[in-house]
Amino acid sequence: MIWSLRPQPFTSVTTWIVSALCIAFITLAKSQGIQTIPTTAYVKSLSKNVKLLCRSDKPIDSCSIKIPGFIGTHDIHKLPDGVNYYGESLPRGDCGIEIVTFKSTNEGKFFCNMTIGEELFIATIDIVIPITPEPTEIELGRNTEIKQGGLAPNQTLAVKCISQDAIPQANLTWFLDDRPMNTSLLAPLETSITVDKKGRKLTTVQQELKYFITAADCGKKIICKAEHFAINKGYYRAFLPLNIRIPPQPKPHIYIENGSYAIVNVTIKSNPRPKTSWKVNGVTIDEGFTVGPYQAYIPKDMDHGDYSILLKINEPAKQTELIELNASNDLGSQTYMIKGSEYQENGTSFWLISIWTFFSSMIVTCVLQNISII
Known part of the structure; x- marks a missing residue:
């Protein structure tokens, strides 16, 4: 905030007490070319090297300042201990200070009293100790x-x-x-x-x-x-x-590894956790059980509602029959039909994978390079 006051012959502004009384009688002016940096200073207690600056686009003839927590008014050339001048110089239009260590007693209104030509300008900066918000x-x-x-x-x-x-x-x-x-x-x-x-x-x-x-x-x-x-x-x-309750979703991800044994890995989204079972060549394998060469794992939580569901076939798989995976929870169920076929190309083994559900057409058809498991 900036005020301008043109001295009168019968008035001498010699102390800040007198200035405070005079401010009530002067008109707030829009003083072009004068700014305060910052306009409001939010400063934590015990902060170091706190800078406050009043700046004019014209040379300053003289400047005095009043700092909260310090008694009286101080000429910018005779600052109290713990306060240094800040800025380029008065002729370059800078009247500022640097408080070496800010204390809670320094909270309040900082004044700088600048004489420019025949006019007195009073600029202020509010110094405020910040308060942290309550937990969000x-x-x-x-x-x-x-x-x-x-x-x-x-x-x-x-x-x-x-x-x-x-x-x-x-x-x-x-x-x-x-x-x-x-x-x-x-x-x-x-x-x-x-x-x-x-x-x-x-x-x-x-x-x-x-x-x-x-x-x-x-x-x-x-x-x-x-x-x-x-x-x-x-x-x-x-x-x-986002604890979204959903039945097993119809768009899974699938991966097959093959070697001395085969692993079929299907990842589905479901919340709560699905209960699963597999069906291969007429044999049903519930999660957590082994039937013949087929071993069904309990679904593994992968976060974000994703579950990895594994079927291990303890023998090499060259050409699978139709594999059926059923997943269900309290909100519904989904059956996934999986077909995997191995073929050779230029000496490299690949799997052609197709997966679909009873309620949709083919969802995924992909080609995976065969990864041998030893």
Whole structure:
């Protein structure tokens, strides 16, 4: 903030007490060519080398300053211990200081009193000790569809992030796992002010995200990060796990290894964990059991709702019959039909893999180079 005051013959501004009284009677002026850097200084206690600068685009004839926590007014050439001059020089338009070690008693309003030509300019910088926000909160909208203790897929979630009572306000950013959210999904930032018992104005910020979830989002996290430089690690964050309840999904991934024995590895998405069984050549093998040369493993959790399901065939497989995998949970079931055929080309062995379900046409047809298992 900057005031201008043209001295009168009958007035002498000699002390800051007199200046304070005069300020009530002078007009706030838009003083071109004068700026304060920064306009407001947010400074943590015990910070080192805190710089405050009043700058003019014209030479400054004289300058005195008043610093919170120090008694009286000080000519810029006679600064108290623990305070150094900062800037190029008065002739170059710089009147600034550097506080070597900032203390809580230095919070308040910094004044610089500059005489330029025949006019007196009073510029101020508010020095504020920041207050860290409360831990970040995340809220789910009331209209969210819940399905068996989790989220139903194919719905738009309304998620609100709240960071309370900070000076200055926290900066909110959103992520889906480690990927930034599209800003078009965010509502405008809302702010509110409360005054604490010490008269400090604390700012609360909140923002709403609307995100359409599908089965592919199962196991991911919506993350809201509240960044604030007064927090030791730089931010607080809150996250919403996307516990989306889904039956086994119809689009798996498949891999086959073949050698002295064969392994069929199918990865499917399901939440909760599926119960599985295999059927080969009329033989059914439940998970965790071995029947003849066939060994069915218990599904392995790969995170994000993905499960790896293995069938080991303890003999070389040259040409498979139709392999059937059934996966089910409380929400439904899915049967996957798998056909694997080995063929040779230029001395290299390949597998032609096809997989489909009863409710869709062929989903995957791929060619894998044969990897021998010894």
